[in-house]
Amino acid sequence: QVQLVESGxxxxxxxxxxxxSCAASGSIxxxxxxxxxRQAPGKxxxxxxxxxxxxxxxxxxSVKGRFTISRDNAKNTLYLQxxxxxxxxxxxYYCNRRPTxxxxxxxQVTVSS
Numbered sequence: 001q002v003q004l005v006e007s008g009x010x011x012x013x014x015x016x017x018x019x020x021s022c023a024a025s026g027s028i029x030x031x032x033x034x035x036x037x038r039q040a041p042g043k044x045x046x047x048x049x050x051x052x053x054x055x056x057x058x059x060x061x062s063v064k065g066r067f068t069i070s071r072d073n074a075k076n077t078l079y080l081q082x083x084x085x086x087x088x089x090x091x092x093y094y095c096n097r098r099p100t101x102x103x104x105x106x107x108q109v110t111v112s113s
Contacts, residue, residue: 001102002026004078004095009107016085020107022078022095029053029073033098036069036080038091039106045094051078062088085111 003025012018020036028034036048049059051069059067068081078095092106 002028002031002097003102004097004104006093006095006104006107009093009109011110011112012085014086014111014113016111017081017083018085018109020080020082020093020109022080022104024076024078026076027073028071028076028078028097031097034071034078035096035098036067036078037094037096038089038109039094040088040091043091048080048093050098082109085109087111087113 005023008018008020032053033050035050037045038048039045047060048063049057049069051057051071057069066084070079090109090111092108094103094106
């Protein structure tokens with residue numbers, strides 16, 4: 001099974017931007033749909049958005065218009081561009097495939113005021 005490793009998190013001020021990456025250990029070309037999730041402190045993991053193999057995307061309402069998911073099949077990498085970050089975006093961010101596979105370590109995003 002393809003293993004996924006998230007990176008790119010960090011500390012950013014409110015209003016700032018970050019780009020997260022999700023590197024796969026193998027080809028993602030055959031993976032139809034890939035998702036981003038996040039888990040804020042004390043909360044359940046929530047779905048952020050997905051991208052299909054055709055580049056169709058969908059997002060949860062709270063990030064729509066601010067976050068953009070993309071994928072580079074040649075690099076076996078999924079991306080999450082996050083703009084206009086708010087304190088509520090602070091969380092550990094995870095990527096996964098469908099059907100859901102093993103969860104990686106995630107990458108921490110902390111937004112400060």
